[in-house]
Amino acid sequence: MSDRLRPSIVWLIPVAALLISGALLIRVTVHRGPRITISFITAESLEAGKTRVRYKDVEIGTLKAVHLSTDRARVLAEVQLDDSPKPFATCGTRYWVVRPRIGMTGISGLSTAVSGAYIAADIGGTSGQCKGFIGLETPPSVTDDQKGKRFVLHADSLGSLTAGSPVLFRHVQAGRVLDYSLSADGADVVVDVFVDAPYDGYVTSATGWWQASGIDVRFGSDGFRLDTQSVASLLSGGVAFDTVTRMPAARQAADGASFVLAANRADAAQGAEDGAAARVLMRFDQSLRGLSIGAPVDFHGVELGRVTAIDMDFNPATARIDMLATLDLYPTRLGHHYRQALGNGDSAAGRYLLHQLVENGLRGQLRVGSVLTGQRYVALDFFPRARKVHIDTQRTPVELPTVPNTLEELQDQLAGIVNKLNRVPFDNIGRSLDQTLRTTASLFQQVDAELIPEAHATLSAAQKSFNAANATLAQDSPLQSDVHQALTELRRTLASLNSLADYLQQHPESLVWGKSSSSAQGN
Incomplete structure (x- = not known):
């Protein structure tokens, strides 16, 4: 074989790299975790390729892509999980975005302001x-690994409660409010x-x-009452629980048990100790101003x-509106005796006892x-002197008779007197009196202007006459001397007349014959 046909060692390097890459790709493909899709309302703080998925601050996946749903109502986040956290693909797993949040129960997620949302x-x-x-x-109030129990409370109204409000046991936060809703019939929350x-072990049948709001202030007919809980409940309300009655065989409440949520501790204690309440009606023919819901009986x-x-109710018998x-x-x-009658389940005995009480004068006021x-x-x-009435104990609720308040009757009488006084024409009387006073003032002015000067002149003339008479009647006055002389002469004349009368009495014949010479000589 020639040197040209012999493979070069240089080609072995890319082949080896290709084989290694293929092995790594096969390894990643085989050991890669599942890919899931999470639906959110908004994509706020989510970034593909950067946002991580964490469980207890341990990364278990990465956000790969974000896009809208077909109806554009939600945002779909595609997450690639790692190989180890495959259990996070189970159907009951919950996902939420951790970002800075400010709520009634506090501030959460501040660390994401630096590291970013996840x-x-x-x-x-x-x-x-x-x-x-x-x-x-929103983050769940309770995670799956938290130990404790859930309970269901039934209340007349929600009050200031919200999700996350604290649950208190003797002023110690022992839990939180998870959620709330209306009942099927809307009768309670x-x-x-x-x-x-x-x-949770302290929650029993007793x-x-x-x-429990932060500050519970009551200023009513039973006086001033103040009750406080915690600062957290001051902001978002709260729920408190405690043992309010002593039961000999109190047992721990099961998970999911139901309880009645009272307005305050006193009502909770009453409900636990006294059992179910009996609802009754009372009809009043007077104003209920000052009577509020929650007032004691x-x-x-x-x-x-x-x-x-x-409430109000029209009474056809009296053609008036009564207050209920x-x-x-x-x-x-x-x-x-009443407890014994109710305890024995004898409702007839309880009704008979109520009849007796009303017959003896039991009334509401x-x-x-x-x-x-x-x-x-x-x-x-x-009220032994109250008018006899008959009550229907078969009616639900039972209507108990009432009597008016004596103070109210006195007020009605005073109101009648005031109405009569209101009908008195004080304005006309005042105007007439004012006119009379003005006439009197004018008369006094006329007297002062006309009669008083004339009276002064008359008094001056009378004073002059008195002075003249005084001067005339003085001892050294001529008139006084003449009067004395006249009186002397008068005495002499009276003496002569007396002598003449004596002579005539002794010699009445002298009126015919005259005075004799002897008599004259003797005289």
């Missing part, structure tokens, strides 16, 4: 393999919560749940229940609980 994964519990996944828009281990200082609703108050009462608080706030409450009491 796709996080949480392994699912199913074993089947899937190619397509629906990405979460269903709240899903998760309690971390080991706190546990009560209630909404009191019997001699013992709280029997709460006001749950206030719906109450939730706890019959077990009415005493041992509105009373003022706080003069400062004007808040009212409903009082149950016995």
